[in-house]
Amino acid sequence: MSALLELVREDLRAFAGYASARRSGSNGSIWLNANESAWRNPADGGLGVNRYPEPQPEALRSRLASLYGVRAEQVLVGRGSDEAIDLLVRALCRPGQDAVVIAPPVFGMYAVSARLQGAPLVDVPLRDGGNGFEADLDAIASAAIAHGAKLVFICSPANPTGQSIAAGDLRDLARRLAGRALVVVDEAYGEYSDQPSLARDIDAQPNLAVLRTLSKAHALAAARIGCLLADASLVQVLRNCQAPYPLPSPCVQLALAGLSEPALALTRQHVQTVRGERERLRAELAACPGVRRVYPSQGNYLLVRFEDASLAFARLLAAGVVVRDMRASPQLGDALRISIGKAEENDAVLSALRTGRAAA
Structure with missing residues (x-):
């Protein structure tokens, strides 16, 4: 093994998991093996939703594999990144024994999944320095070893703090923990980052896995499709732990259309627009009254500290602008996270913070 x-x-x-009708591998023209309706729903619209979907649609797996530079057998498609996080914790961690290491402040679903599984959670806080937040990878490795962790979640670019971690440093972390823990790099915002993906390093470092999603740069948040890129043997184990039919057929068709070459070209244009707006908004926010600090970011958001975050949040809300209140997160008692919108939406943010009113 x-x-x-x-x-x-x-x-x-x-x-072996549940042997669903669609995993049997049978072919035929008359399908009577899944207790489905033989008639389509009047609202079907030609989608054929009276039939169960493929558990892991091969066309989508192949397209994602090509997009991320891995093999199809290294792709597990699921309901956003959240499902993959949950599957990893449930499959690797024995309740009360096998720990999960995270570096807060960070995306909350790692801790939620660990708590639901009863897996001990080990925090190695980010360090807030002159160049922004940084992860202490030596401390993370030491904590993983000391606590017998099976999983280490690293968010890069990090949500909500915005920093990326050098690919070489993450490879070194995985090598240090080989045979001890799986290092999962969450690249949900990878399209906006200057750092290369770690996906192509999985063959050389099997205890490295990568999370990707179509919810951010690809503008398919409501389709709820993400994937785990990992060693094929781990993907197979997780498939056996996954619900029988995780991906609705209409969502799969949306994803395939959204990953066509014309759609990808438009996505790349939007990413460049976001990167430009991110730097403009960062510079202009820094000059707004009441702003203490705007952190550099490799994602499609900015973390901002305020003299009075409650007042800033209220002013934005009064102007119809909804941002993420981060004040309950560790180290972020005075902070808000602001997603990068269209130019006119970003202008509304600036106007509200400058005057307390929405832009005219």
């Missing part, structure tokens, strides 16, 4: 599969819970290594 590989060192990677030894990280999986022993009772799940040979777990």
